[in-house]
Amino acid sequence: MKLIGLAGWSGAGKTTLLTRLIPCLGRRGVGVSTLKHAHHRFEVDVPGKDSWKHREAGARQVLISSEHRWALMTEHRGAPEPDLRFLLSRLSPVDLVIVEGFKRDTLPKIEVHRAENGRPWLHPEDPQVKAVASDTRPPGNLPWVPLDDAEGIADLVLRFAVDAAAWMG
Structure with missing residues (x-):
């Protein structure tokens, strides 16, 4: 299993890029899973449904299953x-895991940057950024692909992804 991160400030286009990269990589025969960090309280369950009621009643984990999918929800209940x-x-084996967010973690990353956001570049301060996908050419000498070039960014993803087991140590 290989691993690469997409990192950038909110509004840079990480999710939009991912929704273009996943089918692009799939056409190349690469099976992809994603792991996304949410910066706020999020809800994957529907308030009022039975599984939501189980969690609200205090269940630490609720596994819900149907003929189409299953999901395991775990409540931290005060744990970090x-x-x-x-x-x-916790992910099943796959060819490639793309991590969205976790920009402060030490995994190899492709920086996603949009100039109109007015946010600073990440790569000058983060040696884990191996390449940049942006609507403008970044400062420095890192490999760069325009943000609208999904095929070129897929090349970068495959070039800089590392073995997940080795990275996890």
């Missing part, structure tokens, strides 16, 4: 947020 290594260990 799990780290990236722990979360990655």
Whole structure:
């Protein structure tokens, strides 16, 4: 299993890029899973449904299943947020895991940058940024692909992805 991160400020286009990269990589025969960090309280369950009621009643984990999918929801219940290594260990084997967010973690990353956001570049301060996908050419000598070039960014993803087991140590 290979691993690469997409890192950038909110509004840079990480999710939009991912939705273009996943089918692009799939056409190349690469199976992809994603792991996304949410910066706020999020809800994957529907308030009022049975599984939501189970969690609200205090269940630490609720596994819900149907003929189409299953999901395991785990409540922290005061425990610290799990780290990236722990979360990655919960995924089933796949060719490539693309991590969205976790910009402060030490995994190899492709920086996603949009000039109109007015946010600073990440790569000058983060040696884990191996390449840049942006609507403008970045400062420095890192490999760069325009943000609208999904095929070129897929090349970067495959070039800089590392073995997940080795990274996890």
